[in-house]
Amino acid sequence: MYLNFDSIRNNHEEEIIYHGDKDKLNSLNHSSIIKDIGDVNGKIYLTKVNNILSLSLNLDVSLIIESAYTLKDIPYFIKIDETLYYTNDESLESEEVFLTKNKLDLEEIIYSLIITLVPLNAHGENEILPSSDEFKVYSEEELEKENSSNNESPFDILKDLDL
Helix, strand or coil: CEEEHHHCCECCEEEEEEECCHHHHHHHCCCCCEEEEEEEEEEEEEEEECCEEEEEEEEEEEEEEECCCCCCEEEEEEEEEEEEEEECCHHHCCCCEEECCCEEEHHHHHHHHHHHHCCCCCCCCCCCCCECCCCECCCHHHHHHHHHHCCCCCCHHHCCCCC
């Protein structure tokens, strides 16, 4: 879905009931973590004041992602609640206000938000880190606990060395 910047009325809020284009969103996806983008539904609010467009997105997104623990596909849900600002005036461009031409591609904007909201270490609720008799994978918390319970350091032998 495209928005034409010039066709949005000034000083007026518009509400769009959004149902995502799954095919377009999945065609944008080049992530090895996200396997499928499912339903993307919610509301988008547009407000334009003095050549700055406020784009408020309140969307629910269902995904199939690869678990970081087991590499199996798992369902994952995110909520997008973001406000972005766009302008077509170069003098108004800033770190918070993106410069755009006359046309905004909503699917590209939504995909960029999805990719930033999916954690790299996503896993299912009851999944545990892999281990066997030959190895164990520790989480950061487990590693800190293991290190704090084992107070011996290989450098402890140097404590008594008189230099």
